[in-house]
Amino acid sequence: MDERERDKLTSLALEAAGGSESAFEELLTKTERTVYNMALRATGGDEHDAADLSQEIYIKLWRSLPSFRGDSSFGTWLFRIVQNASADRARKLAKERTVSLTLESDDGEEGREETDVVDLSPTPEERTLENERKEDVLRALNTLSDKHREIVMLRYMDGYSVNEIADILSLDEGTVKSRLFRAREKLKIILEKWNGFD
Amino acid sequence: MNTHNNCEFSEKVYEYMDGTLNPEERERVLEHLKGCESCSELKREQEAFAALLDSVNEELPEGLHDRIMSNVRREMRRDRFMRALKRYAMPVAAALVLAFTVPAVLRANDGTDIANAPATDEMFYSLGEDAYAPAETEGGLGRSAEQDGVYDVKEDAEDSCASADTKATIAASTGAVTGAPGAPAPEEPALEAESAHTDAAYFNYSVTHTFGGEGVVTCYVCPIFTLSADEYKTLLREFDGSVMQKDESGAVLKNSDKLLGKLSELVDVDSSAEKFDFVRINSK
Structure with missing residues (x-):
């Protein structure tokens, strides 16, 4: 996204804050894919939960738009809303998990904690070239330190x-630039080694 | 992969891709790229790298955009409803509150029979249990001095409370404003014929409140106590409650037991004075 697009987001947000439904929908269109993917990462890849979380995020966005003044970038502001919504959801799930451990089944026997184990590995039939590359990128990202991965x-x-x-x-900007440079170079080297990335 | 770009501009290419150059620097990089294959190759690599990382992102599930908009539209409708409720329901609610809590105002210009006096352009309210409601005659404003034999009622034209429009608004919404044409007068308890005090009079103290952007005037009936200039100054100096209004001839004070106690040291104070929210003290 370039600077012009970022400015456009800010002006749409200010328009939506004034009650414009069409401005809000345009804002949604421009940000929904990013928000959905952030929600997907926050929910461990669960598409259903990510969809629910995305809806919560945009409701929170609508409710807090009146306080958006355009002093900071809209992207940064939206990021904080996503962070808060994800944290709220995680806290809520942690509470529910604690409660469910003490539930008893109908016949009076103490229930066992059930954990759903979902195997996310694709079957050989599902592995396409595109999927292979995606997996390689994700594996490469996991080799980075937390601070480098976060920035990338x-x-x-x-x-x-x-x-x-x-x-x-x-x-500060200088720190971000240098971390970004180092992270990028590391990733490139790894990807090239695995896949001849060019 | 081009990891050996030795061109001095290569760092600028990264910055160009990251969007951290000013317009002048961006122009210089673009010019440079036209003539430098090494940096152009670096730019292509960066673009491919960015596209590869972005490809890890999933596409939006079908229908999610519409579901999100549908939820947000519901919130928008709820917000519009709440705003409309504040704007239109609040004045009606305020009028209902006024009709049940504000005392009636009885006035006459020259002490004539108030019960038969024509309605003036002043606000009047039912006092409820307190017996200063107007008489049941149409347009009547209440008891005359002869009728109740307790207090002289003075009109203070400068302090007239509300316009006829406001009066009509309240009458229309509640139908309970006594004295309004067609509105039934409430039953009133009989006034006590005896009182220790015969010199008190009434003052109309008015307050304008704003409900939902509309101004609504409330009138309060205040018993008046007249003090000497020194007594007046001393009382005001020692008074630690709220002074609601002050002018050349006196002040309206928030009523309290403490205030009535101090006043009773100076003048006769009837026990019925406790029922009033405010008290007017005049300086001779």
Whole structure:
């Protein structure tokens, strides 16, 4: 996303804050894919939960739009809403998990904790070239340190600018640039080794 | 992969891709790219790298956009409803509250029979249990001094409370404003014929409240106590309650037991004065 598109988001947000439904829908169209993927990562890849979380995020966005003044970038502001909504959901799930451990089944026997184990590995038939590349990228990302991975994901998967990343992570721009450079170089080397990335 | 780009501009290419260059620097990089194959190759690599990472993102599930908009539209409708409720329901609710809590105002210009006096352009309210409601005659404003034999009622034209429009609004919404044409007068308890105090009079103290953007005037009947100039100054100095209004001739004070106690040291104070929210003290 370039600077012009970022400015457009800010002006749409201000328009939506004034009650414009069409501005809100345009804002949704421009951000929904990013938000959905952030929600997907927050819910461990569960599509159903990610869809629910996305809906919660946009309701929260609508409710808090009146307080958006355009002083910070809209992207940064939206990021915080996503963070808060994800944290709220995680807290709620943690509470529910605690409660469910003490539930008894109908016949009076103490219930056992059930954990759903979902095998996310694709079958050989499902592995396409595209999927292979995706998996390789994800595995490569996992080899990075947390701080490098975070910056790469914010920059390339969530589309945030260096300025916005600096704001989100409370770092100065120089630090973000140098971490981004190092993370990028590491990833390239790994991907090239695995797949001849070019 | 081009990891050996030695061109001095290569760092600028990264910055260009990251969007951290100013317009002038961006122009310079673009010009440079036209003539430098190494940096152009670097730019292509960066673009492919960005596209690869972005490809990890999933596409939006079908129908999710519409579900999200549908939920948000529901919130928008709820917000519009709440705003409309505040704007239109609040004044009606305020009028209902006024009709049941504000005392009636009895006035006459020259002490004539108030019961038969024509209605003036002043607000009047039912006092409820307190016996200063107007008489049941149409347009009547209440008891005359002769009728109740307790207090002289003075009109203070400068303090007239509300316009006829406001009066009509309240009458229309509640139908309970006594004295309004067609509105039934409430039953009133009989006034006590005896009182220790015969010099008190009434003052109309009015307050304008805003409900939902509309101004609504409330009138309060205040018994008046007249003090000497020194007594007046001393009382005001020692008074620690709220002074609601002050002018050349006196002040309206928030009533309290403490205030009535101090006043009773200076003048006769009838026990019925306790029922009033405010009290007017005049300086001779």
